[in-house]
Amino acid sequence: MELFFKFMGWVFVVLFSISALLQYNDPDVFLWIVVYSSAALVTLGFLFKKLPYFIPLTAGLLAIVGFVYLVPEKFEGFGIGEGDVKNIEKAREAYGLLIIAIVMFAISIRIRVRKTSQV
Secondary structure, eight states: HHHHHHHHHHHHHHHHHHHHHHGGGTTHHHOOOOOOOOHHHHHHHHHTOOOHHHHHHHHHHHHHHHHHOOOOOOOOOOSEEEEEHHHHHHHHHHHHHHHHHHHHHHHHHHHHHHHHHOO
């Protein structure tokens, strides 16, 4: 199980880093670079076992709050040309936060389980 979490951790470090780099043309570039870079750094902290469980738990809760705030009332897809551009942009941002939340909650649970199994 440890190998699975290590592998998936590195996958998400790469994916979150790429996501941060791809924000250069976003209207609110700084915010999203910080969001994805923070997710990558938290995941790195998990991989190097330098992280208490409450940090990814807090990050996951913040990401869920952001998801609820941003998710559009009417989902029109993720691709340009499928609907209103602003609506699609909000959907992309919201579901990016949902992915971050899921990863952060998984990391938090894994840290907690790892800590309790060593006691």
